[in-house]
Every structure is written in structure tokens, then in C-alpha cells.
């Protein structure tokens with residue numbers, strides 16, 4: 001490839017992390033994305049043990065993974081959870097352990113109308129954590145008749161995902177999810193889904209978009225164009241206009257990208273092949289994150305002469321995630337990084353992201369950080 005051609009091609013010399021992936025392909029690569037990590041280090045060793053988990057809306061599963069009447073055990077936010085879809089079609093979620101005598105309701109629990117029936121003594125629970133019936137007792141302990149926001153979760157279903165609002169103090173939702181008209185639209189394809197387990201905190205993953213310099217070295221992007229990140233309330237957005245190398249030469253393309261809260265990133269590619277990527281990022285633990293990518297594309301692009309390009313766009317974005325994962329899985333959190341001007345708005349990002357840490361948790365983290373000098 002000539003030097004000029006290389007400059008126009010977004011993928012240039014193989015970035016160093018590719019060697020770590022050892023040429024994994026297809027099923028092996030998909031397994032690596034969610035598999036265990038060899039020689040992983042503890043959250044403490046990586047200075048992420050004190051970093052709080054953000055509050056907000058987080059993906060629990062795809063809508064089509066939860067049938068009417070289905071009960072699912074989940075583990076997110078360092079909690080055991082039980083998610084069910086009532087016979088009325090509405091998803092609901094509680095902490096998994098039954099307050100009566102502690103059965104895990106995700107294993108043997110059963111849907112009864114809109115409610116969940118505990119497998120142990122058949123108490124029925126509603127989605128707000130109230131006991132609504134005890135089959136062998138005419139009365140219900142008064143405390144169990146009250147809603148419990150520390151055990152229950154506001155649930156929403158949007159863009160093909162089931163979302164839960166998580167706040168460590170049980171505070172009600174402080175902002176809304178962002179809808180995307182493309183999802184489920186007849187002109188757009190069904191989701192193509194990919195997923196990763198990242199051995200790192202949500203903040204580190206989110207920081208990637210503000211880290212301008214890494215695009216060249218981790219992703220092999222020849223010339224990453226300047227872009228402005230806008231921080232507004234609970235939303236962060238950026239728009240990149242770039243000449244993109246395609247088999248048909250350079251094409252003007254736009255990549256718009258945003259994150260709603262801490263858990264709902266999205267990216268829209270337009271110009272060469274209309275693609276929307278809707279994502280869900282959810283903390284399993286403070287140093288372990290579940291990341292879902294769902295792509296939808298205009299059917300006329302995907303099934304037409306642009307089909308190869310449409311698939312290449314998805315492959316390329318997933319490859320970028322693989323490259324980032326190699327670093328994220330072992331990265332240590334540097335609380336006060338020595339940044340160069342060209343590093344991008346990393347500090348601005350961190351100030352923005354801090355709004356998703358409940359006040360007292362952030363204060364606790366700062367105090368501990370001061371004591372240890374981090």
C-alpha cells in the first residue's frame with residue numbers, strides 16, 4: 001500500500017495490542033470477549049476498589065431474552081437480583097433474596113399474574129417489594145406491605161432492552177432513557193448483537209471517548225479528526241466529520257456519538273452506510289462491567305450493494321472494542337494523571353462522570369484517596 005493510500009485508510013500498521021489477541025477469530029474471539037482473565041489483578045492492586053459504582057439506567061437484558069412468565073436470576077451492581085416478566089407483559093425486578101426466610105427467588109420462583117411467587121413458602125411479591133399474598137395466612141406482616149425502594153427497581157423497556165434504574169440509596173430516577181426511532185422500525189434491520197465482559201470499572205470504559213490520543217495507537221487510526229465533546233447535564237455528545245476510506249474512495253461521513261447517563265451509549269454512522277449502535281453498559285461489580293453492543297442498519301444498505309461495507313463497519317467497531325479490552329482488563333486507575341494538552345478532555349470527562357456518583361459515596365472515596373495519597 002502506498003504511503004498516501006495508508007493515510008486514507010483508517011487501519012494502518014497493526015497496533016501493538018493485536019499481538020495479545022493472538023489471531024483469535026469467530027467463536028474463539030467471541031469466547032475471549034466474555035471469558036475469564038488469566039493473571040488478573042485485584043481491584044485494590046489496580047486502585048479501583050474505592051471508586052463508587054455510578055447510578056442511572058442500566059441494561060439488564062434484551063427484551064427478547066425475557067419471555068412472558070419468565071424468571072431470570074441476575075447479578076449486577078454487586079447484588080443478586082431476580083427479574084421477571086409478569087403475565088401482563090411488564091418486566092419487574094427485586095433483590096433476589098426473599099425477605100421472609102431468604103430464598104433466592106431467581107431459582108424456582110414463579111410468575112403469578114403480575115407478581116412473583118417465592119419457591120420456599122409461596123409468598124407473592126409485587127414489583128415494588130410488597131408482599132401481596134401469603135397462601136397460608138390471612139394477614140401479612142405490616143412492614144411487608146410497604147413498598148421498599150432499596151429492594152425494588154424502577155424498570156423501563158425501550159430500544160429493545162429491559163433497563164433498571166439503580167441508585168445506591170434507592171433514589172427515584174433523576175433522568176429519562178433516550179429513545180431511538182430506528183430500533184424496531186421496518187426499514188431497519190433486526191439487532192446484530194455482540195457482548196464483552198470488561199475487567200474494569202465503568203468510568204474507565206466511558207473515558208475512552210474523551211481519550212483522543214489512544215485512537216492512533218490502540219486502534220491504528222491514521223489521522224483522527226478533531227472533535228468537540230459537549231457535556232450537557234447528564235448527556236455527553238460529540239460529532240465527527242471525516243473523510244472515510246471506502247472501496248469506492250473517500251466519502252464524507254459523520255459519526256455522532258453520545259452517552260445518556262452512565263449506562264446508555266450510542267453511536268450513529270451516516271454518509272456511507274447508515275448504522276446505529278445502541279449499547280448497554282452495566283456494572284457487575286465495581287471492577288467488572290458487562291458491555292452490550294446492538295447494531296441496526298438501514299435494510300437498503302445492508303441488503304444492497306453496500307452490504308459488504310455494512311458488515312465491515314460492524315466488524316471494525318467490534319475490533320476496536322477488542323483492542324480497548326486488552327488494555328482495560330489490566331489497567332490501573334491513575335487518579336491524577338499527568339496529561340498533555342493533546343490528551344483530550346479527560347479531566348473534563350471525569351468531572352462530568354462524577355455527577356453519577358451518589359454524593360456520600362464520592363465523599364467517602366475522596367477521603368480515602370486523600371489518606372492513601374492517590
Ligand code: FES
Nearest residue numbers: 098100101118121
Ligand atoms: S423465603 Fe420466600 S416465602 Fe419464605
Ligand SMILES: [Fe+2]
Nearest residue numbers: 208214320324
Ligand atoms: Fe477505544
